[in-house]
Amino acid sequence: MAMSKEPKKPSIDLINKTTHLMHDGMDAIAFGEFEIPPALGDARWTDELILSTWHMAATGKVPENLNYKTGDSNGGFDKLEFKYISEKDWIKNSDEIETGIPLNRRGDERAKLNPPIPIYGGGMSYGSVSVNVMMARAMNAKKWNTYMSTGEGGYPEELYQCKDHVITQVATGYFGVEERSIQAAPIVEFKYAQGAKPGLGGHLLASKAGEEVAKMRGSVPFVSLFSPFPFHSTYSVEDHSKHIDWIQTVNPNALISVKVSTPHDVDMVAVGSYYAGAHIIHLDGGFGGTGAAPEIAKKNIAMPIELAIPKVHKFLIKEGIRDKVTLIASGGIRTGDDIAKAIALGADGVVLGTSDLVAMGCTRCSNCEGGPSGRGCPWGLTTTDIELQEWIQQEWAIKRLDNYYTAIQWRIRDILSKLGLDDVKKLVGRTDLLKYLGGGN
Amino acid sequence: MQLLNKSEEKEEGQKLDSNSKLTMEEFAKISRERADSYHRYHIEALETRDYQALPNRFIVKVGKIGLAKLIISETFTYWGKWDVVFSRPCTYGVFSGPVGGFSPRPEKCVGCLRCTVQHPDFVTVEHNPKRKAMGDNYLNSKIISTIDEEARKGTVPVRGQGYRGRFGGPGWDGMFTDMSEIVRPSRDGIHGRELISTIVDIGSKPLSLKFDNDGNLISEGPRMFTIQVPFIYDAPPNEIISNKLAKIWKKSAENVDTLAILPSEIVLANNLASPSVVPIIPLNSLDCAKSFKSGTRMVELDGWDSKSYDRVVSDCPDIIVGVRLEFAQGWQQKLDEMMLSNVPVIHFVADNHGIGDGGRFIMDLLLEAHQKLLDAGFRDKVTLLNTGVIVAADHLPKAIICGLDAVGLNQPLLIAMQARLNGDLSSNDYGAKFPRKYTEDWAIQRIVNLTCSWRDQMLEILGAMGVREVRRLRGEIGRAMWCSHLEDEAFSDIDGYVGGGK
Numbered sequence A: 001m002a003m004s005k006e007p008k009k010p011s012i013d014l015i016n017k018t019t020h021l022m023h024d025g026m027d028a029i030a031f032g033e034f035e036i037p038p039a040l041g042d043a044r045w046t047d048e049l050i051l052s053t054w055h056m057a058a059t060g061k062v063p064e065n066l067n068y069k070t071g072d073s074n075g076g077f078d079k080l081e082f083k084y085i086s087e088k089d090w091i092k093n094s095d096e097i098e099t100g101i102p103l104n105r106r107g108d109e110r111a112k113l114n115p116p117i118p119i120y121g122g123g124m125s126y127g128s129v130s131v132n133v134m135m136a137r138a139m140n141a142k143k144w145n146t147y148m149s150t151g152e153g154g155y156p157e158e159l160y161q162c163k164d165h166v167i168t169q170v171a172t173g174y175f176g177v178e179e180r181s182i183q184a185a186p187i188v189e190f191k192y193a194q195g196a197k198p199g200l201g202g203h204l205l206a207s208k209a210g211e212e213v214a215k216m217r218g219s220v221p222f223v224s225l226f227s228p229f230p231f232h233s234t235y236s237v238e239d240h241s242k243h244i245d246w247i248q249t250v251n252p253n254a255l256i257s258v259k260v261s262t263p264h265d266v267d268m269v270a271v272g273s274y275y276a277g278a279h280i281i282h283l284d285g286g287f288g289g290t291g292a293a294p295e296i297a298k299k300n301i302a303m304p305i306e307l308a309i310p311k312v313h314k315f316l317i318k319e320g321i322r323d324k325v326t327l328i329a330s331g332g333i334r335t336g337d338d339i340a341k342a343i344a345l346g347a348d349g350v351v352l353g354t355s356d357l358v359a360m361g362c363t364r365c366s367n368c369e370g371g372p373s374g375r376g377c378p379w380g381l382t383t384t385d386i387e388l389q390e391w392i393q394q395e396w397a398i399k400r401l402d403n404y405y406t407a408i409q410w411r412i413r414d415i416l417s418k419l420g421l422d423d424v425k426k427l428v429g430r431t432d433l434l435k436y437l438g439g440g441n
Numbered sequence B: 001m002q003l004l005n006k007s008e009e010k011e012e013g014q015k016l017d018s019n020s021k022l023t024m025e026e027f028a029k030i031s032r033e034r035a036d037s038y039h040r041y042h043i044e045a046l047e048t049r050d051y052q053a054l055p056n057r058f059i060v061k062v063g064k065i066g067l068a069k070l071i072i073s074e075t076f077t078y079w080g081k082w083d084v085v086f087s088r089p090c091t092y093g094v095f096s097g098p099v100g101g102f103s104p105r106p107e108k109c110v111g112c113l114r115c116t117v118q119h120p121d122f123v124t125v126e127h128n129p130k131r132k133a134m135g136d137n138y139l140n141s142k143i144i145s146t147i148d149e150e151a152r153k154g155t156v157p158v159r160g161q162g163y164r165g166r167f168g169g170p171g172w173d174g175m176f177t178d179m180s181e182i183v184r185p186s187r188d189g190i191h192g193r194e195l196i197s198t199i200v201d202i203g204s205k206p207l208s209l210k211f212d213n214d215g216n217l218i219s220e221g222p223r224m225f226t227i228q229v230p231f232i233y234d235a236p237p238n239e240i241i242s243n244k245l246a247k248i249w250k251k252s253a254e255n256v257d258t259l260a261i262l263p264s265e266i267v268l269a270n271n272l273a274s275p276s277v278v279p280i281i282p283l284n285s286l287d288c289a290k291s292f293k294s295g296t297r298m299v300e301l302d303g304w305d306s307k308s309y310d311r312v313v314s315d316c317p318d319i320i321v322g323v324r325l326e327f328a329q330g331w332q333q334k335l336d337e338m339m340l341s342n343v344p345v346i347h348f349v350a351d352n353h354g355i356g357d358g359g360r361f362i363m364d365l366l367l368e369a370h371q372k373l374l375d376a377g378f379r380d381k382v383t384l385l386n387t388g389v390i391v392a393a394d395h396l397p398k399a400i401i402c403g404l405d406a407v408g409l410n411q412p413l414l415i416a417m418q419a420r421l422n423g424d425l426s427s428n429d430y431g432a433k434f435p436r437k438y439t440e441d442w443a444i445q446r447i448v449n450l451t452c453s454w455r456d457q458m459l460e461i462l463g464a465m466g467v468r469e470v471r472r473l474r475g476e477i478g479r480a481m482w483c484s485h486l487e488d489e490a491f492s493d494i495d496g497y498v499g500g501g502k
Helices: A013-029 A047-059 A131-143 A157-164 A179-184 A211-217 A236-249 A266-276 A304-318 A336-345 A354-359 A393-418 B006-012 B025-035 B063-076 B114-118 B141-153 B187-191 B241-257 B264-269 B286-291 B306-315 B331-340 B360-375 B395-401 B410-416 B440-465 B483-491
Strands: A080-082 A119-121 A166-171 A187-191 A257-262 A280-282 A325-328 A349-352 A435-436 B058-062 B122-129 B176-177 B201-202 B223-227 B231-233 B259-261 B277-281 B298-301 B320-326 B344-347 B383-387 B406-407 B422-425 B430-433 B480-482
Touching: A013 A047, A013 B114, A047 A354, A047 A393, A080 A179, A080 A304, A080 A393, A119 A131, A119 B483, A131 A157, A131 A166, A131 A393, A157 A166, A166 A179, A179 A211, A179 A236, A187 A236, A187 A280, A236 A257, A236 B201, A257 A266, A257 B480, A266 A280, A266 A304, A280 A304, A304 A325, A304 A336, A304 B422, A304 B483, A336 A349, A336 A393, A336 A435, A349 A354, B114 B122, B141 B410, B141 B440, B176 B395, B176 B440, B176 B483, B201 B344, B201 B383, B223 B320, B231 B259, B231 B331, B231 B440, B241 B259, B241 B264, B241 B440, B259 B264, B264 B277, B277 B286, B286 B306, B298 B344, B306 B320, B320 B331, B331 B344, B331 B360, B344 B360, B360 B383, B360 B395, B395 B406, B395 B440, B406 B410, B410 B422, B410 B440
Parallel strands: A119 A349, A166 A187, A187 A257, A257 A280, A280 A325, A325 A349, B231 B406, B259 B277, B277 B298, B298 B320, B320 B344, B344 B383, B383 B406
Antiparallel strands: A080 A435, B058 B122, B176 B480, B201 B223, B422 B430
16 A cells, blocks of 8 residues: 555654644534534434534533434434333433343353443454554443453453453454453453454454554464454354353353344344353344445345344244343444334343444544555544554543443433333333334335 | 376386376376466456546535644744644645645545544535536446446455445345355355355256166257356447447456357447357347357347247357347236247346336346246246346345346446446436547456456355355345345334335
8 A cells, every 4th residue: 555654653742733633623513613514424324423422422411403313324223213201200310220231141150240331342453443442442341330342353461451341352363362361351252243244254454454463463464364254163053152161161250242243044043142151142233333344245244233133032032041141232323322222122232333433533434444545544543553543542532432421321311211211121122112203215 | 097006107117198097207297287277267357547537526625714824823833843733634645735735635535524623614525516416316426436446446345334324225225135154155265265156157958858778868958158257248228339349348258258248230340259249139130140150159139029039049050049128018928938939048128227017126027037937947947137227246146136147237337437427327328428548458457357346246245145156146035135024023013113114
């Protein structure tokens, strides 16, 4: 990839100037001091959704003048609405509404993890994002007593200070998988597939696989990395069960999460995963995020998460194991409203990825894979470029995420209050509380 | 061949002919020769520059006064710290010209919007309306941009972030392909270390073979040949086609081992007959079929008429005779008649927006045609093709799932050549403005690149499904999911949901 000059670590003055301009600009636009940039947004993440996320990340509150609830995709979450009860029956002290969920429902001796929000952070590998971004997400997870996943790129040393809140991902390339990082993890996540590229494995383009990234992954610098698909050691549920046995031997206390995408038989896969020993079934829908994926794979392969959640939820009930397993949804969940709708459709909780990035400034320009510069995200998010990664300063990013999660939790409680529910767990599978908005697709 | 051990080698002691036992040395030599002559099919993509670049995606506007004020202010603030003074809010070079932001380079803009966020008071980035206005509501600017990139690079477009569009949608957008979570060929297949075949059979296969008591075949064998990719290059509209274009079609088809379907008069006038060229025989000019006996593997009759068909078959007994058929009212009856006449290749020609008989979308029509052939026990005796409506790589596997063996392309090839189409793109009543002074080699490489990209994307989809060859995808509706069906399943118990995309 042609570059005009070799990037170098920026000076403190340059970092300060650049970040100051970025942060001020984000706030000014989100607060309505300037017109909404005309090229911002798309059908799934509209301009208002992006700006409302920036607003929440800046203030910890939902905005008054921006649509922070839905996108413009004309389907799925964007066509669903809650049937609120009469205002006089709303729960008054909504701060007391319970939003925590248990992650271990198997009744075994393993850790009883109960994050206070029905949210944890999805896998974004070192290489796809910088250490600064990973650390900000991990520190925020620690603050919220929830979790974030390493993704498939190894476990940078810095993360160990948050180890009780870091999920170690084992994916098909086994990049960076070590006994130490498995032993450190409260949850070990097997990534069988990713919603943005189901059936295709991971993908890190050469320009982003620099020396530090390669070292972490045990690969050759600046060589494109394709995780195979599937696990070459897994061709049946029995093989999958052996995988889980292996992890449980290395770390007898860790919960096991199985992340799968959403094919036609995802319900059967979920049941198989449960019987193989999984505590968490993590469904990643077709509109999920990615650092790099073939465009044809996004949306065209497998189904959106809104359609997969009820399918799996109902099948787990039918099989009599719904209360023994935690069902987590991801892949296109953007807002507090989406989270509540996913739970009403049958999930216990959700995993966020893209919205974390948007909170830190992402405009969804889709150049995460490297873009024409080959250097990755110009905002410093999905890059390990020595200069660009400095645009994300940890302290600022942690605060943004903390604020965002505060606003999201408020919105979940707001919805529960208006439904007359005092606990998010009571919302699970309550499709009777939803209505579908007509108007044609 | 049979291999000898050393002692046997000595006993034989002399050079052996090809039917005799071989020495180790001879065996090694022959093996080496065979290995050296081995050829694995692949398409040679080469990055091929633009002759007529698309309008820029974005317009970048910079307020000159605001910029001047910023420069003055930063020069004073950061005097001596030139890395800070000269830093620019763009990693793509939009402001890297000799006068920086005073003359931005919008052709380099990717829409990250960092500049407008950092300087909302004097920088604006807008979508370029000229870019947005390309094409029409089906062959839209996004699809044109994608084809342009595929034809330039020959690679699979890879981007970060997730899907950006509508949930489901009309036409092909309402269909998802399935994937296999665990039991499937390795992704290695996509990268050429294992084989995923995209070969397609063109012609007719008998449902059974008959042998006499001596084991000799007494029934007719398959009348077919193979092409390497499930797409063929179909003739562009009469308003557009030229001798130069016909040669490009032919040479591109030869390059990737597929077929170019061209009007017979152009084939004859330019001496283009070749195994890769399929002349179209007009119903009012059947005699010209006799001209295509040498080297031609297939001709297409331009419409259905049983007598005309019989006559061309009689005139060209060694050539596969296919029939082009519009998806217009009465196509089912014509399909029945063609089955009776054992037509080996049926090539549907659809409206370019995919609207056919009764206003139905092509997806339904293809499913019906495929099912009709299945019900008649005729499906393996005929090759189904369709031209029109396939303008993006994801349409290809979806059309094959609906029952096609291969698809015909013409509009995407024109876009690959950076032609600007004008007129009614839904019909064949449209024109094209090609780049000035483009060369044949350039155009061929652009088409080859597009083919390579689409084939590789086909491999991605097949790989995700765990299907090892594209022939097995034909009519495999179990490998597809329709958004409307999934919505019915997921939302039927939700108030207000009525189904049917409403």
